[in-house]
Amino acid sequence: MRILVTGGCGYIGSHTAVELLNAGYEVVIVDNFYNSQPNVVDKIKTITQKDFAFYEEDCCDEKAMRKIFSEQKIDAVIHFAGYKAVGESVEKPLAYYRNNIDSTLVLLSVMKEFGCRKFVFSSSATVYGDPASLPIKEDFPLSTTNPYGTTKLFIERILTDIAYAEKDLSVALLRYFNPIGAHESALLGESPNDIPNNLMPYIMKVATKQLPILNIFGDDYDTPDGTGVRDYIHVVDLALGHIKALEKLEHETGVLIYNLGTGKGYSVLDLVKTCERVNHVEVPYQIVGRRPGDIAACYADPTKAKEELGWTAEKGIEEMCRDSYNFVIKNI
Ligand code: WQD
Numbered sequence: 001m002r003i004l005v006t007g008g009c010g011y012i013g014s015h016t017a018v019e020l021l022n023a024g025y026e027v028v029i030v031d032n033f034y035n036s037q038p039n040v041v042d043k044i045k046t047i048t049q050k051d052f053a054f055y056e057e058d059c060c061d062e063k064a065m066r067k068i069f070s071e072q073k074i075d076a077v078i079h080f081a082g083y084k085a086v087g088e089s090v091e092k093p094l095a096y097y098r099n100n101i102d103s104t105l106v107l108l109s110v111m112k113e114f115g116c117r118k119f120v121f122s123s124s125a126t127v128y129g130d131p132a133s134l135p136i137k138e139d140f141p142l143s144t145t146n147p148y149g150t151t152k153l154f155i156e157r158i159l160t161d162i163a164y165a166e167k168d169l170s171v172a173l174l175r176y177f178n179p180i181g182a183h184e185s186a187l188l189g190e191s192p193n194d195i196p197n198n199l200m201p202y203i204m205k206v207a208t209k210q211l212p213i214l215n216i217f218g219d220d221y222d223t224p225d226g227t228g229v230r231d232y233i234h235v236v237d238l239a240l241g242h243i244k245a246l247e248k249l250e251h252e253t254g255v256l257i258y259n260l261g262t263g264k265g266y267s268v269l270d271l272v273k274t275c276e277r278v279n280h281v282e283v284p285y286q287i288v289g290r291r292p293g294d295i296a297a298c299y300a301d302p303t304k305a306k307e308e309l310g311w312t313a314e315k316g317i318e319e320m321c322r323d324s325y326n327f328v329i330k331n332i
Pocket residue numbers: 084085086124125126177178179197198199200202215216217218227228229230268291294
C-alpha cells in the first residue's frame with residue numbers, strides 16, 4: 001500500500017513516516033516546510049534505509065495535489081499538515097481556518113476524483129475542551145476554546161458529513177493527547193524554531209541552557225501538586241497508533257474515533273523532576289500566573305484503541321524525557 005503523508009517532515013508526521021516505511025508501506029510525503037526542516041527528508045531515509053517520493057507543495061494547492069495523485073497511486077492519506085499553535089490561532093483565526101480547513105477539503109476532493117477512499121486525520125484531545133470528568137472517553141461532549149481546536153472540531157464534522165454521503169469512504173479520527181519524546185536515533189524530534197509554546201520543548205531549552213528559566217503557568221489548580229496535569233505520550237507510540245488505524249481501515253468504512261493517549265496523567269512538576277532525574281540536569285523554574293485557556297487536567301481512557309485497534313502506548317515517562325533530551329543535546 002502507498003500512503004500519502006501530508007506534513008510528513010513535521011514532528012509527528014516524520015516519526016509516522018519512519019514507522020510506515022519500517023512496516024513495509026510505500027510512502028509519499030508532501031510538506032511545504034512551514035513548520036519543518038528540509039533535512040528531515042534525508043533523516044527519514046537514513047533511519048529506514050528506504051527511499052520514498054517527496055513533494056514540496058502546499059496541501060491547499062489543488063493543482064499540486066492533483067499532480068501528486070496523478071503521478072502516484074495513493075491508497076490512503078494520513079493528514080498531519082496544519083497550523084497547530086493554540087496562542088497563534090487566537091491572533092490569526094482566519095489563517096488557521098483557511099489553511100487547516102481548505103487543505104482538508106482540497107485533499108478530500110482530489111481523493112474522490114482519484115478513487116482514494118481511506119483518510120486518517122490528525123485530531124486532538126483539545127476537541128474535548130475542559131472535561132467534566134476523567135479519564136476522557138471518545139463519546140464525551142465536544143467543545144473548544146480556541147480557533148486551533150475549533151479547526152479540529154470542524155474538520156471532524158466535515159469528515160463525518162462526507163463519510164455519511166460517500167459510503168465507500170473510511171475515516172479514522174485520531175485524538176492525540178500530548179505528544180513528546182523523540183526517535184531513539186536522535187535524528188528526529190521536536191525542534192521548534194522560536195520560543196516553544198509547549199512544555200517539553202521549553203523544558204529542554206532550559207535544561208540545555210538555551211533559555212534561563214521555565215515559567216510554570218499556575219500551581220493553584222485542583223491537581224495533586226497544583227500544576228497542570230496532562231497525558232504525555234511518546235511520539236513513536238503515537239506513530240505506531242497510525243499504523244494500527246490504517247490496518248483497521250482496510251476492513252471498515254464510515255468514521256472511527258480513537259483517543260491516542262497513555263491513560264496516565266502527569267503534572268508539570270512531575271515532568272520537570274523526571275527530566276532532571278533521568279538526564280542529570282537542572283531545570284530552574286518559577287511559578288507565574290495561569291495561561292489563559294489552560295485546563296487543570298486532561299488524560300485519556302485509551303480502552304477503545306486497545307480493544308478495536310490492538311494498540312497500547314508502551315513507552316513510559318522516563319523514556320519520553322530521556323529521548324527528548326537525547327535529541328535536543330545532539331541537535332543544538
Ligand atoms: C502542558 C502543560 C501548561 C508551557 C496543547 C494543545 C494540544 C497540542 C499540545 C498541538 C499545561 C504547562 C506549558 C510552559 C507551563 N497541540 N506549561 N509552562 O496546552 O496541554 O496542549 O499543546 O498539537 O492540542 O492544546 O500542552 O505543552 O502547552 O502545556 O507551565 O512554558 O504545561 O499550563 O498545564 P497543552 P502544553
